[in-house]
Structure formats: C-alpha cells, structure tokens
Amino acid sequence: PLERPQTIQATIAGIIDEWLVREGSKVKQGDRLVIIRDNDPLLLGRLQDAVVAAQDKLETTQAKMSSYKEQIDFYKTARDLQISITESQLEIARQKLRGDKNSLTAAEAAKLQADQKLSRYRQLVAEKLASPQELEIETAYAAKAAADFAKAAAEVQASMREVKVKEDYIQYAQTDANAKIVEAQTKLQSAEGEQASAKSLLLKAQSELAS
Numbered sequence: 001p002l003e004r005p006q007t008i009q010a011t012i013a014g015i016i017d018e019w020l021v022r023e024g025s026k027v028k029q030g031d032r033l034v035i036i037r038d039n040d041p042l043l044l045g046r047l048q049d050a051v052v053a054a055q056d057k058l059e060t061t062q063a064k065m066s067s068y069k070e071q072i073d074f075y076k077t078a079r080d081l082q083i084s085i086t087e088s089q090l091e092i093a094r095q096k097l098r099g100d101k102n103s104l105t106a107a108e109a110a111k112l113q114a115d116q117k118l119s120r121y122r123q124l125v126a127e128k129l130a131s132p133q134e135l136e137i138e139t140a141y142a143a144k145a146a147a148d149f150a151k152a153a154a155e156v157q158a159s160m161r162e163v164k165v166k167e168d169y170i171q172y173a174q175t176d177a178n179a180k181i182v183e184a185q186t187k188l189q190s191a192e193g194e195q196a197s198a199k200s201l202l203l204k205a206q207s208e209l210a211s
Helices: 043-126 132-210
Strands: 014-019 034-038
Touching: 043 132
Parallel strands: none
Antiparallel strands: 014 034
C-alpha cells in the first residue's frame, strides 16, 4: 500500500525481468518476489568460470594432500625398515664384540703365562739350568703371545667402532626420518587448510551461480 511503503533490496544489481507478486499478495520470508536480470551479460560466464576455478583449486589441494600422505607413509616405512636392518646388524656386531673380548681375555692370559715362563727360563739359563736354545724357543713363544694379544686388542677396538657406527646410524635414521615426517605433516596440515578454503570458495561460487 502507498501509505506503508517497504524497501526491498536485492543482493545484486540488475533489471526487474518479472514480478512474481502483486499488491496485496501475502508473502513470507524466503518467498521470491521478482526475477532480476543482471545488467552484466558476462556475469553468468564469470560465475561459471569461478566455479570451474574453485573446483580446480580443490582438486589440486586434494592431490597435494594425497601426495603428502604418501610421503609420510613412505618415510615411516623406510625408517622402520632401515632401523630393523641396522638393529640386526648391530646385534651381530655386539655378538662379535663379545667374542673378541673373550679372545682378548684369553690372549692376555696366554701372554702373561708366556712372559712368566720366559722370565723363568732366563733365570734358568743364567743359573745354567736351561740351554740357550730353550730360551730362544720361549722367547719366540712370548713374542707370538704378545702379537696375538695386540691383534686381539685391535679386533676389540674395531668391533667397538663398528657397534658405535651402527648405534649412531640408528639414531641418525630416526632423527632424519622423523624430521621429514614432521615436515610432511606440517605441509599436510597446510593443505588441509587450503582444502577447507577451496571448499568454501566452491560453495560460494556455486551459490552465486545458482542464484
């Protein structure tokens, strides 16, 4: 009615193409009142392009998420495999170290015995109770025992280094893989945020196109 004018605003500018109600018609919230034709003839095309662009962005984001998830799975699998293999090698190295330490203990005992026997033969030769030839034999035995002891000590040192290398590699493999996993997880979280944004843009574009 003219005595009670109401202001009606549309969300977009345009030209009224058709009235769907007349004066005195009963309407409720959400009812369509008019059909508005946009002033811009290219709007429909732009809206369609916006929908396509939003769909492309969503697909790209989903592909990124899939890639990051695959990276995370790969790093975890590779880490676990490397650590499992190295732990097996570490156990072998530790077993060898234990054996080498036993050999060193035996070599040390043999060297001590040879040194004591050599010392006794030197005393016997000095007292003319043993021949110089016997002393030469004991000297050779003592020299061999000393060489065996030095070799056993070197084996223990080498085995200890090997154990340390394996232990350090396990630590490195864990630290390196975990860092890569965290990096990929961070990228995945960022991509998830991009996905939510892309979905929002797509819904908005689809809504604008439908209206």
